Amino acid sequence: MKPVDRRLLGYARSARGFFVVAGLLGLVQTACTVAFAWLVSSTVVAAIGGASVSQLTGSLAALAAVVVVRSGVIWLMGYISARAAAVVKGELRRSVLEKLPQLGSAWLSSRNSVTVSTVVTVGLDALDTYFSKYLPQLILTVIATPVVVSVLFAGDWVSGLTVMLTLPLVPVFMILIGRATESAQKTQWQKLGRLSSGFLDVVEGLSTLKIFGREKRQAERIRRVTDDYRTSTMSVLRLSFMSGFVLELAASLSVALLAVSVGLRLVDGSLGLGVGLFVLMLAPEAFLPLRQVGAQFHAAADGIAATDEVFEILDTPVVSGAIGSATVTSVGELPGALEQRSTRAAALDGLEISGLGVSYGEVRVLHDFAATFRAGELTVITGPSGAGKSTVVAAMLGFVQHRGSIRLLGTPGREPEPEPEPESARALAPGRELGQNTRPLQLDDVAWSGQRSQLLAGTIAENVTLGARTPDAALAARALDLAAASELDPLTALGVNGAGLSGGQSQRVSVARAIYRALDRGCAVLVLDEPSSALDAETEAELLRGLRELAGRGMIVICVSHRAAFRAAADAIVTVARPGDATVPAAVASLASTRRN
Structure with missing residues (x-):
């Protein structure tokens, strides 16, 4: 001492x-x-x-x-x-x-x-x-x-x-x-x-x-x-x-x-x-x-x-993850129209994960994971419990130390950055051209909602616009509508941990917060982890319509879900299997990808 x-x-x-x-x-x-x-x-x-x-x-x-x-x-x-x-x-x-x-x-x-x-x-x-x-x-x-x-x-x-x-x-x-x-x-x-x-x-x-x-x-x-x-x-x-x-x-x-x-x-x-x-x-x-x-x-x-x-x-040294440090810039000065706020996302072709490996101590969770998530599509990540679905999301968000690369495809005005990639990545990324412009995924490219709602004491609108420099009431109402929560009054006051709402309502407010960030800051990628686990079938269908609308405007929408409705509505399905699972082809190790025609 x-x-x-x-x-x-x-x-x-x-x-x-x-x-x-x-x-x-x-x-x-x-x-x-x-x-x-x-x-x-x-x-x-x-x-x-x-x-x-x-x-x-x-x-x-x-x-x-x-x-x-x-x-x-x-x-x-x-x-x-x-x-x-x-x-x-x-x-x-x-x-x-x-x-x-x-x-x-x-x-x-x-x-x-x-x-x-x-x-x-x-x-x-x-x-x-x-x-x-x-x-x-x-x-x-x-x-x-x-x-x-x-x-x-x-x-x-x-x-x-x-x-x-x-x-x-x-x-x-x-x-x-x-x-x-x-x-x-x-x-x-x-x-x-x-x-x-x-x-x-x-x-x-x-x-x-x-x-x-x-x-x-x-x-x-x-x-x-x-x-x-x-x-x-x-x-x-x-x-x-x-x-x-x-x-x-x-x-x-x-x-x-x-x-x-x-x-x-x-x-x-x-x-x-x-x-x-x-x-x-x-x-x-x-x-x-x-x-x-x-x-x-x-x-x-x-x-x-x-x-x-x-x-x-x-x-403690900062370990570089998938997301590099970035200064978050607000596009709140743009008009409130959804079309103008999604300009940045529409300029991208997709998101590519290549050679992703994650270990927690001596336990290897992911090994040589590869997938491509295309812009304009709703992609669902599914797989058995413990296979590493949430770990894939954590790596995308920069929450865990990992190997491999996570990059955005089709970034205008940048020189190509060709790099070697696993054979599985080329096999599972149809249509990708070598030499296409890419850059690492950064913090201000992603909007995310986790499995837990994590709401704060305050109004619904304050929870939805959390982190915004200039909260936009109209955009907050639009985000609630896309999250199948249009019946909720944005001025409703909540207690600690969202007290006053049911589990499903809290979940949709959390999703609305991620959507608001995506629209307000022009995020290219929207990631939702089990967004409908507490929803009934009718509300889940309404949420899917909102997510399909966001994907249709050029956003990369990724959902982790076990629900059959999400798999049925997905444009692409990425199945994460446990390392060494014999049911997964050896060529793809821990990934099976299905894309709808």
Whole structure:
């Protein structure tokens, strides 16, 4: 656990300014401390020597001014620290939220999403203590301790040498206790993540648990995890108190040793009263910053642990997938007519997948998958459960690391990019000419709706136009109509997770959202994963009519479905089989493609 991670300065640039300003303030505070000790000692010596009150007025006024300046510096340090904490938290949260979409759902699926949420929210909030208490003391230690020791050497070299020899005891004890605290702190942080994820899992599945009468067992489990977290927290507190006691003891014994030495020399007359009093007042200031750093280190441990996990996320390299990074540009300035919004899609010939391979660890899900999806056609991907249909979609969306290429065909104004391709791709892509213009599929080419609706609290219209820079009410109504949801009022307010709608209605709103994006941004490809699993036959037929209309305007419409109605309405059917399935011809490995005449 590093006191200050260099990555903090890289990912939160505002922290650099904080260190500069805090360093200047620490220098002023140190000067005030030395001046205060000197003024007090000289004033006391002068008073003992018989100086009148009028003669001490100047010293007393200077002493008051030093106290005021030091108080102002301490207040300003607290204000700047709180401000820096707020700004740095915002920068780190923004960086994480920008990085997570780049890492994709494949990376997130290998992590506990609740733990990630805890780090970005509660974890980063712990930076308040880190910036307001720990870092100011750390900066003050770096500045004040060497300055005070140097001043002590200048005033009395024996006292300076005594402080310099006893001072290392404090960081030694800090390191020894800090190692034990680091282990306990990591354990506490892990238990907090376990408690958060366990509680969220129970809340999400509470209705299912209630149905099967298992809710009481989960209550006991949460109680047990909570007790573990409480015990871990108390262990960290116990170490914190022990650390404070040991540091105070070491500093007190060191100052006491110095005081004995000064007292003996004052008695034998080898040391003047002014110098001796000055040294005695200044010596504790050499130990105080170190003691405070040790105490505040434990208070800021949560923030340090959270930033470590944040930096781990930010340092994770982005694995290139099918979809390259692209700046999404809105075509909202175009008229609302569907014909004009689909111009970009109509310029394409199709989408080609070639040599696609996907593995999850040691498990190979797809191998040498190849298919061509033509523009203007409704293509249905079907196959047994677990064959890899959703994996094909995930690869198209860039959600999983994969081999092979996924490219759009017929892109005007680009040079041909011929490349070698598997024999199966040529066999399954009739009509494709080698050398035809192609380019990789990008983020702003695709509109997608998954198996789960994922609706938000708000109106239906707000859910349909989610992500649009300038929501278009007419286009939203058109998208609902194409999704067989024209009976739904766009102004209907929904609760969390789309509360207020049935499963089929939520599904159609999700499809409408994908259609809206496709129309609003001129997406070439519309991908729907099981879009009618919760629909009756009549509504499903209406949805198919809408999808056929979109395909008829030049869009590449791809649906993953087991439903017979979709297979009957499809222009082409792509059947995904499990790797090694003997029922699939060896020449095509994991693909059988049927195109209607």
